[in-house]
Amino acid sequence: MIAIGSDHGGYDLKESIKKYFNEKGIEYKDFGTFSNESVDYPDFALKVAEAVAGGECDRGILLCGTGVGISIAANKVPGIRAAHVSDVFSARYSKEHNNANVLCMGGRVVGPGLAIMIVDEWLNAKFQGGRHQKRLDKITDIEKKYSK
Secondary structure, three states: OEEEEEOHHHHHHHHHHHHHHHHHOOOEEEOOOOOOOOOOHHHHHHHHHHHHHOOOOOEEEEEEOOOHHHHHHHOOOOOOOEEEOOOHHHHHHHHHOOOOOEEEEEOOOOOHHHHHHHHHHHHHOOOOOOHHHHHHHHHHHHHHHHOO
16 A cells, blocks of 8 residues: 655645556555645654554655655655655665655645656566675665664
């Protein structure tokens, strides 16, 4: 199951992605927001990141105006590798090389058509392991060092 969440700046794009999920039969859980009314993106980043880190959901998608703030907030949760993406190539490699478990995009930066292509590419990409796992292990070591 995919966790999805946004602030007001990513709300419309979140709704477009949910429509795509519904058409494809992809299971998701919407963690909000549920309107265009102004809210604080860290609140929704935390909900989705905790759902992914805790195993409630397999991976997550977060959206705000630019995708930057919500990705920074999500990456504060241990075990989260949130990738801020605005192109298909980066989406694929964020999964294949970085095993990104949260995809972040900006509703004011990425249009719905491109967002669907990005989501599709990211969902279908597979982590390659090997030399990339060694690098992820180093990231985990940094996380452990500063999570005291």
